[in-house]
Amino acid sequence: MIKAALFDLDGTLLNRDASIERFIDSQYERLHEYVGHIGKEEFILRFIELDYRGYVWKDKVYQQMVAEFDIVGLTWEQLLQDYVEQFQHYCVPFPNLHKMLQSLVDQSIPLGIISNGKGQFQMDNIEALGIGHYFETILISETEGIKKPDPRIFEKALQQLNVPAKACLFVGDHPENDVKASQDVGMLGVWKKDPQWADVKADYVVEDLMEVCLIIGALVGQ
Structure with missing residues (x-):
């Protein structure tokens, strides 16, 4: 589940x-x-x-x-x-960004962000997108002193959301830093398709963010 x-x-x-x-x-x-x-x-x-x-x-x-x-x-x-x-x-959001996040919040799904990058710079971009209020935890590598694919940053996010790895999925575009790294700690790895890579070994692949809602909807009752 x-x-x-x-x-x-x-x-x-x-x-x-x-x-x-x-x-x-x-x-x-x-x-x-x-x-x-x-x-x-x-x-x-x-x-x-x-x-x-x-x-x-x-x-x-x-x-x-x-x-x-x-x-x-x-x-x-x-x-x-x-x-x-x-x-x-x-900053340009991907299509359906707010619609997807609001749908998950409406389903009482706790949300978080794990991002490599400079702390204040990434927080400014999150604010520019107008999405900060959707998330219960936001971890930026510079601020945390650790970065993906280090499992510790994923484990910290799971602790803050108070869920086990098997009950959480991670959505990202990078095959190693996002998909494999999250799978390695026991999460479901969802690949946000990017033409730079092919044959990514993910649990699920999405092109449109609304597909994340469909995946979670299918898995919530399991």
Whole structure:
């Protein structure tokens, strides 16, 4: 019987790819005085490449871009600060995000988030999506001092929700950090399908977030 659900943030609830594209397009326009000598498409594509879908923190990304593109009058630290302060204004949710979360809350399913990343930065993005109130626990790796796939961060979330691993499912887009890691602690691993990967060994696969409700609905009575 499923009694609770945990979620990854980036690539699962937050459409990070779309959010990054919106942000970097805006950053180029806002800082055109300093980066206008670079073609807009080139600037955007290089950022996305260096960002490596969020697995490289932006200090390294901007240091590389300043050096490669010979950006003057604007330091990498200023570019990074702009990212930290402004990204939250460009957050794009996946379709049916609020509908799915509200449906689970209406079924009295306790919810939580486990996300790798910078603490305040991720909390700002959760607030920007307007979803913080749905969750009984939110664990961010920087704040916790541990990150996925470390089992301890999953175990802490389970303790805070007061449910055993076998009574909880985890929804995430990363095959190792989310699906396998949650399965390794005894949870059901649900893969939020991402075209970057194939043949992911998950208990369930979803493309639309509302499918999570269908899965939980089928498992609640078991």
